[in-house]
Amino acid sequence: MLSFISKRLAVALLVCLTVSALSFGLMFLSGDPAIAIAGSGGRAEDAEAVRIAYGFDRPLIVQYLDWIGSALTGNLGQSIYFNVPVTEIIGNRVGVTLTLGFVSFIVALVIAVPLGVAAALRPNGWIDRLALVIAVSGQAIPSFWLGLMAIVVFGVWYGMVPISGADTWRGYILPVIVLSYYAIPELMRITRSGMIDVLATEYVRAAKAKGLPMHLVISRHALRNAVLPLVSLAAVQLGQLLSGSIVIESVFALNGLGRLAWESLLRSDLPVMQAIILILSLLYVVLTTLADILNAVLDPRLRGAS
Amino acid sequence: MMLDIRNLRVLIPTDRGILNAVRGVDLQIAKGETLCLVGESGCGKSLTATSIMGLLPRYAKVTSDRFQMAGQDLTTRTDGKLAKLRGRDVAMIFQDPTSALNPTLTIGRQLTEGVVRHEKLSRKDADTRAIEMLDRVGIANPAARLTQYPHGFSGGQRQRIMIASALMGRPGLLIADEPTTALDVTIQAQILALLGELQSDLGLSLLLITHDLGVVAAIADDVAVMYAGRIAERAPAADLFAAPRHPYTQGLLAAIPVPGVTPRGSELPAIPGRVPGLIGTMQGCVFRDRCALAGPGCINDPVPRVDTGPGHFVECVKAAEVAA
Amino acid sequence: MSEVTMETARPSLWRKMRGNTGALIGGTLLAGIILIALLAPLLAPHDPIAQDLTRRLLPPFWHDRSVPEHLLGTDHLGRDYLSRLIYGARVSLGVGLGVILVSGAIGITLGLLAGYFGGWIDMVISFAITTRLSLPIVLVALAAVALGGASLITLITVLGLLLWDRFAVVTRAAAQSLRHQEFIMGLRAIGASRTRILFLEILPNMRATILVVVSLEVANVILLEAALSFLGLGVRPPTPSWGLMISEGRDNILFDPWLIALPGSALCLLVLAVNLFGDGLRDITGPARK
Numbered sequence: 001m002l003s004f005i006s007k008r009l010a011v012a013l014l015v016c017l018t019v020s021a022l023s024f025g026l027m028f029l030s031g032d033p034a035i036a037i038a039g040s041g042g043r044a045e046d047a048e049a050v051r052i053a054y055g056f057d058r059p060l061i062v063q064y065l066d067w068i069g070s071a072l073t074g075n076l077g078q079s080i081y082f083n084v085p086v087t088e089i090i091g092n093r094v095g096v097t098l099t100l101g102f103v104s105f106i107v108a109l110v111i112a113v114p115l116g117v118a119a120a121l122r123p124n125g126w127i128d129r130l131a132l133v134i135a136v137s138g139q140a141i142p143s144f145w146l147g148l149m150a151i152v153v154f155g156v157w158y159g160m161v162p163i164s165g166a167d168t169w170r171g172y173i174l175p176v177i178v179l180s181y182y183a184i185p186e187l188m189r190i191t192r193s194g195m196i197d198v199l200a201t202e203y204v205r206a207a208k209a210k211g212l213p214m215h216l217v218i219s220r221h222a223l224r225n226a227v228l229p230l231v232s233l234a235a236v237q238l239g240q241l242l243s244g245s246i247v248i249e250s251v252f253a254l255n256g257l258g259r260l261a262w263e264s265l266l267r268s269d270l271p272v273m274q275a276i277i278l279i280l281s282l283l284y285v286v287l288t289t290l291a292d293i294l295n296a297v298l299d300p301r302l303r304g305a306s
Numbered sequence: 307m308m309l310d311i312r313n314l315r316v317l318i319p320t321d322r323g324i325l326n327a328v329r330g331v332d333l334q335i336a337k338g339e340t341l342c343l344v345g346e347s348g349c350g351k352s353l354t355a356t357s358i359m360g361l362l363p364r365y366a367k368v369t370s371d372r373f374q375m376a377g378q379d380l381t382t383r384t385d386g387k388l389a390k391l392r393g394r395d396v397a398m399i400f401q402d403p404t405s406a407l408n409p410t411l412t413i414g415r416q417l418t419e420g421v422v423r424h425e426k427l428s429r430k431d432a433d434t435r436a437i438e439m440l441d442r443v444g445i446a447n448p449a450a451r452l453t454q455y456p457h458g459f460s461g462g463q464r465q466r467i468m469i470a471s472a473l474m475g476r477p478g479l480l481i482a483d484e485p486t487t488a489l490d491v492t493i494q495a496q497i498l499a500l501l502g503e504l505q506s507d508l509g510l511s512l513l514l515i516t517h518d519l520g521v522v523a524a525i526a527d528d529v530a531v532m533y534a535g536r537i538a539e540r541a542p543a544a545d546l547f548a549a550p551r552h553p554y555t556q557g558l559l560a561a562i563p564v565p566g567v568t569p570r571g572s573e574l575p576a577i578p579g580r581v582p583g584l585i586g587t588m589q590g591c592v593f594r595d596r597c598a599l600a601g602p603g604c605i606n607d608p609v610p611r612v613d614t615g616p617g618h619f620v621e622c623v624k625a626a627e628v629a630a
Numbered sequence: 631m632s633e634v635t636m637e638t639a640r641p642s643l644w645r646k647m648r649g650n651t652g653a654l655i656g657g658t659l660l661a662g663i664i665l666i667a668l669l670a671p672l673l674a675p676h677d678p679i680a681q682d683l684t685r686r687l688l689p690p691f692w693h694d695r696s697v698p699e700h701l702l703g704t705d706h707l708g709r710d711y712l713s714r715l716i717y718g719a720r721v722s723l724g725v726g727l728g729v730i731l732v733s734g735a736i737g738i739t740l741g742l743l744a745g746y747f748g749g750w751i752d753m754v755i756s757f758a759i760t761t762r763l764s765l766p767i768v769l770v771a772l773a774a775v776a777l778g779g780a781s782l783i784t785l786i787t788v789l790g791l792l793l794w795d796r797f798a799v800v801t802r803a804a805a806q807s808l809r810h811q812e813f814i815m816g817l818r819a820i821g822a823s824r825t826r827i828l829f830l831e832i833l834p835n836m837r838a839t840i841l842v843v844v845s846l847e848v849a850n851v852i853l854l855e856a857a858l859s860f861l862g863l864g865v866r867p868p869t870p871s872w873g874l875m876i877s878e879g880r881d882n883i884l885f886d887p888w889l890i891a892l893p894g895s896a897l898c899l900l901v902l903a904v905n906l907f908g909d910g911l912r913d914i915t916g917p918a919r920k
Contacts, residue, residue, distance in 0.1 A: 011760070018761045026773050140902040142853055144860050145876055145894035152883050202405040208361055210420040210471070211393025220419070224410045236763075243766035247857050261769055262861060265776045277769050284764040300455045301409055 004296055012289040019281040020071070023274050024064050071278070077271035081264070086275045090257065097249070097256035100172065101242035104179035108241075109234065112184045116191025117218070117226075120199060131188055138185035147178045147251040175252045179245060183237050190233050194226035201225075228299055235291030239284040308479050308511040309335040309358070312372040316350070316357050319365060323585040327353045329535035333513070335479070335528075340505065340512040342522045342543075345532035348581050351515045354532070355481050358513075359398050360388035376478050393420040397472035401484040403464035407456040414452030417471050424475060439470040443500060462493035466500065473504065479511045486521060498524050519562060523547065528617065531555050534582055534592040541618035551612075551620040553597045591623060599624045653910025659903035667719040674713035675699070679868040682708035690888050702892060705878060711889075714870035715896055721871040722852050722900060725786060729851045730844055732790025737797025738840065742828055744798070745805025755798065762795050771854070772863050780866045785858070789851060800843050804836045838911075845908025849901045856897055872897050 051057050055066070070077070076086040119131040154174060198204060199222055207221045208214075246258025253259075257276055264272040296302040316328035328350045335341045343351045357368045358375070373380040376395035380387055400406040408416060417439065418432035427435070433452060440448035443466040456464060465485065472480060482501070486494040502525055505512055516522060522529055526543040531552065539552035550556045557577040568574075579596035582588065591597070594604040603623045612625045666673060682704070689696050690703040690711070702711040744755035774788040808814065809832070817827055856873030858864030865871035867878075872893035879889025 011757075014757070015761050015764055018757075019764050022761075022765070026770070026777070136902065136905065139849070139905055140898045142856050142860075142873070142876075142894065142897050142901075144857060144873075145890065145897065148876065148880065148883060148890055149887075149894070152887055156884055202400050202402060203408040205361060206398075206400060206406045206468070206471075207408070207419075209359055209392055209398040211389060211391070211424060211475075212419065213389075213423075216419075216423070221408050221411070225408070239766075243769060246768055246772075247861065250861060258769075262772065265772055265863070273773055277766065277773065280766040280769065281764050284766065288760075288764070299410055301457050 001296065004302070005293060008289055008292050012285050015285050016282055019285065020068060020278055021064065023278040023281065024067055026274060026277065027270050076275040076278075079264075079269055079272050081267045081269040081272075086271050089260065089272060090275060090279070093255055093257050093260045096254050097242060097245055097258060100175055100179065100245050100248070100254065100256060101238065103172065104176045104183065104241050105234075105238045107176055108180040108183040108187055108237070111180065112187035113191050113230070116188040117195050117223070119188070120192045120195035121218075123196065131192065135185040135189055138181050141181075143178055143182045144247045144251050146181065147174065147248055150174050150178060151252070171252070171254070175245075175248050175254060179241055179248055183241055186233060187230065187237060190230055191226065194229050195222060198222045198226040224298065228295060231294050231298065232288070232291050235287040239280075239287050242283060243280045307334055307374065308337050308339075308376060309333060309513065310372060310374040311358070311370055314354065314357065314370045314373070315368070316353055316362070317367040320585070326584050326587060327535055328357065331532070331535070331537055333530065335511045335513055337478070337511055338505070338509050340514060340525055340527045342514045342516060342526035342529045343532055344516060344519065344522055344529060346517060346581060349532045350535040350584070351532050352483055355398070355483050355513065355515050359392060359396065359481060360385060393477075394424050394475045395477050396479040396481065397475060397477040398481040398483065399465075399468045399472045399485050402488045403461060403468050404456070404488075406468055407464055409456055412453050412455055413459075413467055417452075417467070417474055420471070421474050435474060436470070439474055440467070442504070443467070443470045445470070461489055462496065465489060465493075465497055469497075469500065469504070473508070476508070477510070479513065482512065482514045484515055484517070487516070487518070494521070495524075501525065519558065531558070535584055536592065536621065538593065538622070539620040541615070545615060545618050551614050551618070551625055552622050553599055553624070554593050650910065650914070652906045653914060656903045656906025656908070656910055659899065660907050663719055663900055663903060664723060666716055667723050670716050670720055674710075674716045675701070676710035676713045678709060678713040678717040678870045680709060684708065687882065687886055689886065690892075703888060705875070705889060706882060711892065714875060715872070715892060718870045718872040718875060718893060718896065719900070721865055721869060722855065722897070725782070725789075725855045725865070726848045726851045728786040729789040729793060730848055732786065733792075733794040733847070734797050734840075734844065736790070737794030738801045738833075740794065741798040741801025742805050742833065745802035746809050746828055746832065748806075752802075755802070759795055759798055762792070765792070767792050768854070768857065771858060772861065775858065775863045782865065782869075785855070785864060789854065793847060793851065796843055796847060797840070800839055801836060804839050805832055808832050808835055842908060842912045845904055845911055849904045849908070852897070852901055852904070
């Protein structure tokens with residue numbers, strides 16, 4: 001078990017390094033970052049000044065190491081637009097994104113998993129058909145469109161929720177609903193198909209043959225195995241919820257990380273952009289590594305010889 | 307009688323019509339007796355076993371004129387009554403020991419969960435019995451192995467574990483669905499020997515499903531030969547091998563090469579034709595299209611059951627003619 | 631021998647529905663939309679980018695204020711909505727197809743190499759896949775497009791470079807299982823070259839699997855492009871993209887909700903069609919799964 005974890009961590013570390021290099025490299029996509037910052041209509045001297053001030057004239061590798069080094073000490077540079085440390089700006093906004101992401105995730109799980117299990121227990125029953133409808137519609141409806149329509153219907157016509165902002169918890173209701181509606185289909189499908197596969201196995205039949213009541217068969221035997229493919233997917237979904245909220249944040253005017261990233265892009269505030277991509281990527285790596293470890297905990301076969 | 311079933315029928319609705327999988331099967335097994343249910347793939351033997359345990363999906367229709375098991379009358383088949391017997395008075399072991407054990411639970415857990423629930427045993431007592439059982443079935447160092455997972459055992463060992471698990475509740479009847487098919491020949495022999503021992507030690511009745519006549523010869527007291535959803539012939543094992551009466555049984559036995567008797571290089575006689583589909587009903591004898599003795603009486607008339615000796619009956623029009 | 635098994639007994643509704651009926655409905659819908667896109671110049675009553683500021687925000691035909699020349703009304707710049715919707719199909723399908731070609735080419739090649747050769751090639755490519763999976767694609771795509779330029783080509787290239795992972799994963803798995811099959815060993819034994827084996831023997835055997843991935847990914851791409859255009863960093867005005875139209879109509883949704891309802895419904899319809907078709911394909915070509 002230990003060797004498994006350490007191997008996974010080693011890979012994760014390597015991925016983090018690669019991702020950091022990629023995030024760093026993003027700055028240079030436009031060619032000359034000095035020009036991007038100074039503005040393409042500016043004078044050459046301004047660009048030169050920027051170049052020196054930010055150290056763009058140094059060799060790439062030095063810049064990268066410098067950036068990484070600072071990042072490790074918690075210094076992600078200075079926002080060009082706001083002129084305050086990047087960490088400060090991010091700190092202000094990260095709460096919204098985390099709340100939105102986690103709450104949506106939990107809501108999605110709470111709905112998708114029982115729905116998937118219920119659908120699997122009675123294939124072709126009304127729950128199964130309902131699940132089918134939810135899955136199909138959830139995958140076809142663009143989330144931003146759903147958000148806008150929801151705002152019109154529930155915010156304007158019926159006045160049930162505020163139409164923008166997250167000052168109160170009410171402001172989170174619609175965004176959470178929309179985000180989880182987007183996450184539910186895949187989670188539900190994988191639970192359902194995992195459950196169906198497991199219910200057809202011999203060991204479930206053997207458990208029934210032992211005279212165990214259905215609820216025990218499901219909770220002790222079936223769920224444990226059906227949940228395995230779900231864990232990896234759930235981790236990926238959580239990652240996507242945390243970073244994909246950019247669209248929802250924009251629709252609902254929430255001041256989260258995603259919206260910050262978008263604004264920074266429009267303002268060419270590259271250090272902020274870089275930092276956000278780096279943070280989200282690291283988050284993904286952490287989530288997937290945790291998911292793999294959780295998988296090994298749940299499935300003894302993955303741990304190697306017993 | 308440990309098991310007494312008359313006229314068992316299993317109907318399964320499918321896209322293409324109603325599948326008459328089991329068409330009126332009678333089974334009786336006395337206490338301590340081994341009955342082997344033999345037949346090719348698709349004859350309905352596994353479904354018979356599964357339906358006895360009540361483990362078919364809900365859209366399958368199971369009916370019988372009489373159904374008594376372990377002293378209980380289950381003719382009006384409510385799932386509840388049958389469920390009470392599972393794991394206690396009647397147990398089942400399956401063909402593939404690898405897939406019949408839950409990979410994510412320790413074998414100790416899988417062995418004890420039944421009795422913990424049914425007999426309200428404490429964990430400690432249940433573990434003690436489990437260790438005793440594992441020892442009985444020949445697993446070395448049982449106490450240490452309780453906390454291990456199925457993937458740490460070999461195929462033969464897993465089958466032994468499954469047997470131990472089935473016997474934990476001290477059932478009177480054990481149903482074994484092709485228990486040796488997935489195992490190597492040498493292991494097969496060991497498992498069969500084990501079953502034989504346990505049976506005489508515990509006074510178990512055994513219903514063993516198989517397609518392998520070698521297994522039958524090794525372990526059966528009585529044999530029932532199944533074809534297309536019906537029992538074609540039933541006899542004590544010795545009688546069946548010595549003097550089979552049904553043309554199907556005769557064909558099966560003729561196809562087995564006997565060392566020293568079957569001439570080398572000769573072609574083994576196969577039964578011509580194929581097993582008929584089980585959708586819908588069929589008039590007359592199901593075997594007639596493949597039977598060398600088939601005559602006009604076999605086409606439309608219901609097939610009589612003829613008693614040809616003590617404990618020996620055969621369903622054949624020709625046998626009736628011979629007897630008459 | 632008719633083997634009586636539980637699986638053959640009663641196919642589930644999901645399978646039946648998403649099998650032939652799904653593929654049929656989805657396929658027809660999809661074909662219809664493709665046709666509309668191809669015939670856009672013939673079908674669209676007006677030029678989609680022609681503005682007429684005297685006729686801004688006219689409602690569609692079910693309103694009293696509507697005008698017969700503009701069946702589905704006009705947007706805030708007086709451009710005919712029906713025409714923009716029709717041409718929008720071109721954008722969605724075009725970008726979808728373009729991205730799939732790029733990402734498919736990359737992903738399939740990588741997957742083939744990783745699955746067939748194994749060893750360190752597999753390690754490197756798998757590492758690349760893991761790294762790619764760790765990137766928040768919407769953000770990276772946004773950044774890349776913002777910094778790299780506003781053209782359609784850039785958009786397609788960027789998305790293509792980001793979305794190859796599922797192709798790679800699936801192809802890799804398929805190549806791994808095919809590699810061990812006996813006919814491949816037979817080919818090696820008679821001296822067939824590796825390239826030949828890879829592209830002429832293994833690849834054709836994966837057609838069905840690849841087709842399924844294509845249908846899944848196309849839906850993803852369409853939605854991604856719509857989202858990016860909605861955020862202003864995808865397709866640029868005045869090109870009519872459905873996502874862009876939703877964003878443009880946003881300021882007026884209170885009074886003129888059709889401005890977002892129509893393009894949104896179009897998106898739903900297209901994605902639904904692709905999903906149904908893809909699911910149906912998967913059920914038809916794949917092994918018996920539910």
